[in-house]
Amino acid sequence: MTEANSERPVRHLLGLSGGKDSSALAIYLRDRIPEMEYFFADTGAELPETLEFVDLLEDYLGKPIVRLNAGRDFDYYLKLHNNFLPSPQQRWCTINLKLIPFENYVGDDEVISYIAIRADxxxxxxxVSTKPNIKTRFPFKEDGLNKDDVTQILESCGLGLPKYYEWRSRSGCYFCFFQRQEEWLGLKKHHGDLYELARQYEKADEETGKRYTWNQSGSLDEIVSRAEKKASLPRKQTSKVSKKLIDNFSDEDDDSDSACLICMR
Known part of the structure; x- marks a missing residue:
């Protein structure tokens, strides 16, 4: 007798972060793989611009983008971790809010997961999951598409880039600890309420004097103060500088993106 699992077709899955690359890949594959399933792991700490863009993308794709993590957001897991903030060394946020929900969504089904890493x-x-039932493909790499191609895909379909790229170089939670100081300053300027919430997560132990902050280089106020001082200095260059952080930083400026690609593509 044939087992039920062997009768189910292979599922094609594409995870969306609200970033440019995964969104462009969804558009690129929409007509090539009509049976594609799209999902978005909502951490409960997304930027408004991210949620808005995911809604726009859902309309363009013409099929639902499944939202994961219903009822269990960042604050839920923060309590489980005794209110210790995540860090590059302890990325429990990525594990609990991105990786585990994805593998639970897959279950035991045979799956091809499409990843938006470019040829450049x-x-x-x-x-890349270690589960034997999950196979991985990289269509942009396979077809030789680079960063300019991604931008062209988004512009040609009418969506363009998500609005947060005006002041931020990546998607992810509004308090993501991989942000540069300029991006923390951008959060304060564009979403003062979210910046204040991020500040409230930071704590200090009165007995030991140890501080629990989003960044090892200091509190958010200290980081933003340095960014404001840097921004006030005259620029010593002749070439025109774009107002968009996405244009001012290359993907190789730091390797933090590679640590959380599932969050930030």
């Missing part, structure tokens, strides 16, 4: 990112591998 030779050193990046992204998140």
């Amino acid at each position: 990112e030779p050193s990046r591998v992204g998140y």
